[in-house]
Amino acid sequence: MSIPDDEVAQVRAATDIVALVSEHAALRRQGQRWVGLCPFHNEKTASFSVNAQEGFYYCFGCHASGDAITFLREVEHLDFADAVRMLAERAGVVLHETSEGSAEHKRTVELYEAMAKAAQWYHERLLSAPDAGRARDYLRSRGYDGDVVRRFSLGWAPEGWDALCQAIGLSERVLSDAGLGFVNRAGRAQDAFRGRVLFPICDPRGRPVAIGGRILPGGPGESGDSGAAGRPEPKYKNSQETAIYVKRRTLYALNWAKHDIVATGEVIVCEGYTDVIGCFQAGMPRAVATCGTALAEEHFRLLRNFGRRIVLAYDADQAGQTGITRVYEWERRHNVDVRVAALPDGADPGDLARTDPDALRAAVAGAAPLLAFRVDRTLRAGDLSTAEGRARAAESAIAAVAEHPDDLVRDQYVMRVADVARVEPERLRARLAQVRAAGRDGEARPERRAGSPGRRQGSRPGLEALRLAVHRPDLVADRLEEVLFLDPLQRRTFLALASSDSLHEAVSAAEPEVADLLRRLAVEEPLLPEDPHTDPADPVLVLLVREAARRALADLQAEGRLGHTALAELTEETVTVRRNLEDLEDQERRRAAADRLVAWLVTGRAGGSPAERARTQMTEPRS
Ligand SMILES: [Zn+2]
CATH class of the missing domain: 3.40.1360.10 (Dna Topoisomerase Vi A Subunit; Chain: A, domain 2)
Incomplete structure (x- = not known):
């Protein structure tokens, strides 16, 4: 069942991602990329972009991103292996799936099988076992007939200690790994669920992965009595998390x-x-x-x-x-x-x-936006018959409005509150601004309109440099250094690229946030200067080096203010860094100045006194 990595890579390479995406969204060519309306969100202008060569897609609207396998998984709601199989079939790649798979995979299969077996056994107990009569009565009293019981595969866990363990013959390890049982203090396998109506919890494909159980009314939990174990049994009980069950x-x-x-x-x-x-x-x-x-x-x-x-x-x-x-x-x-x-x-x-x-x-059909619900509830709870009551209600409602991140949305609710509470909208806007300002103290809240691209942009030169590293590694490979990236995400993205042989390798090894950024960069085109006499990477590198060097200089001066560096040394280092920063603006000198600043930054991170570094790194003659 497990598919070897090289065959997954083969399937990926053999898949025409533009043809695949085109089955779900119309694409048109734009430069090196293909663009179209995003199949994952509703939009009027095309923000979905595909890089056919690298096989990635990225949406600037909803930030969906991935490769052909991810795309198929998302649109067809498949798991990874099924998506690979389907693509292999399309592309005519023959898979040699190993039946044994990895040890981990084998254990996962065991858990699925155990859950399926247990859910089936519990379900049959509820349908026909004599001791389930009380459970059937309870369910009927809730209006659940046989159809409901079958549709939701409801079950009954008998009262005994180990009825399930005895009945389905699974190892103690599998029982406990699946959350179905445990080994008690006497060293015997014991059922996790006893005397409960059970609701099997399935994955989207319908495989049981966990169980929720409710005690019967009048049972130990319901009456407040202690359970057999000496503790009160909770009314509802859920499987613990397992390898196949992640609650969130x-x-x-x-x-x-x-x-x-x-x-x-x-x-x-x-x-x-x-x-x-x-x-x-x-x-x-x-x-x-x-x-x-x-x-x-x-x-x-x-x-x-x-x-x-x-x-x-x-x-x-x-x-x-x-x-x-x-x-x-x-x-x-x-x-x-x-x-x-x-x-x-x-x-x-x-x-x-x-x-x-x-x-x-009616409640579902008339469901209100979350903010409308909160505002209306707050206003309704207030006393709107007096001026003071209306002012107080407006004040509380505005506090709720202030939490919404979109200024256009906020303003619509200001009007609504003004209408209901009969307060001047301008007064409410002023109050809203105060509440927002107070909320911003200590925490920067970026203002961004819905639909604007990029969850976080970070430094522009950093992004541009990464874009070059993705599209033209030949130009920047030996000129970029970790210290040049001040933004933590950009820095991690650079490291992911620097430690991989290919973009694909970097994406597959990277943490999700970094992989997202890499795929986005893959569908963007780098800005290259048109002047044939300029090294195409220079403009970006100059911006990047300048930004990093200025930050480091500021840090150095802060060190000086704290008295950690002698004033004379500090002055000397500051002067040389400043001179190199000036040289960055000079067409003839900038390459050498950039190299010296990068060397200074790199050794700075490696330790040693800043002044020593300055002397060894910065005092080469100006070329
Ligand atoms: Zn989208």
Whole structure:
């Protein structure tokens, strides 16, 4: 099942990425690149770019990036191996998959098999075992008939200590690695789930990876009694994380919901398994739930491949508070539209689906943007009958508005608050500016409009130099040094390039943020001077060296102010660095000056007294 690396590389090389992408988005040629409307986000102007030669794509709008394999995975919702297989078939590459695979791979397969076996066994228990009668009664009382039980593969874990361990014959190691059991103090294998209704949690392909269990009403957890182990049993219990189960990347029921999410472009995010099932029963089979963890960025990354409208159907108080500022950020970064369903106070979607499914459907259909939900809730909670009450309500609402990163959005809400609270918009804008300024103290908040390219730009000369290193390594390979990159991301990106033989090697070995930047650089074209007498790399290198040398000089002067360097030495070093900086502006001298400054910077990082460095490195005669 595991595909050798060289065959993956062969598949990548044999794939025409332009042809592949063209099946999903129209591309037209522009210089060395191909551009078109991004298949991963809605846009009117083309920000999706493909480098056919290197086989990378990058979107300047939503920052999606990758190679042919990533592209196919994202558009077809496949895992890595399946995407490689599909591309191999297209390109006529024959794969020799090793059936044994790596040891790690083998263990992963064992875990999937164990989970599948256990989920099936638990499911059959619920359907037919005599001791599951109480569980079946409970589920019927919740309105779950046989169809629901089968559709969601619900299960029943019997009360015994080791019923599962005995029944499915797995090694103690596999049981515990899968989170299905553990070895107790007496040294015997024991089941992790006992006396619970079970909700298997699957990956998007439908393979069970974990289990959520609920104790029956009147059971030890529900009544507050102690469990058999002497501790109260929690009402809900979730599998621990395992090699195949990462909570922040898993959404309960996505495997069942994904078709309707794709069809409608909408996903309903709930808190619990029963909320999800309630939405399905109310005719909205596009609900998922986080598994005992807060909504995380990975969840957004996963969901945006299926649908762009994300409706949070949480308990009202919680929905207003869920990691607000991060949600705004993710909303922008992943180009999704996050909304909040206004459920009646105290109601959850599971209950509402039974008592008033129309109200549940109406709440989802009328879901408001997160900020609108918060502002309206704040205003409604205020006393709008008096001038003082309205001023206080406006003040609280403006505090919520201030957290939104987009100034155009903020201003729309200023108008809304002004209308409702009958306050002059100008007064609110002034107040908003104060709140924003106070929030900025100590933390720089970059102002960026939605849709503007680049999450973070960093230094422009640094980016330009990296672009050259990607496209024309021949020009800059022996002139770039780590110390020239002041921006940490750019520095890591340079190191990734410097330590690899090819761009592909660098991308595959790099951390995600660096790989993203490399792929983006691969679809951009470097700026080269038209003057044939100039070394094409000089203009960029001069900017880069100047920036780094000025920073180092400032550091040096700070050292001097702190008394760490003798004044005479400091003055001497400062003077030589300054002279070299001046020479950078001179056509004839700049190459030599740049080389001397780079040498000074490099040895500076290596240690030694700054003054000594200055004397040895900087005192060559001016050429
Ligand atoms: Zn895009």
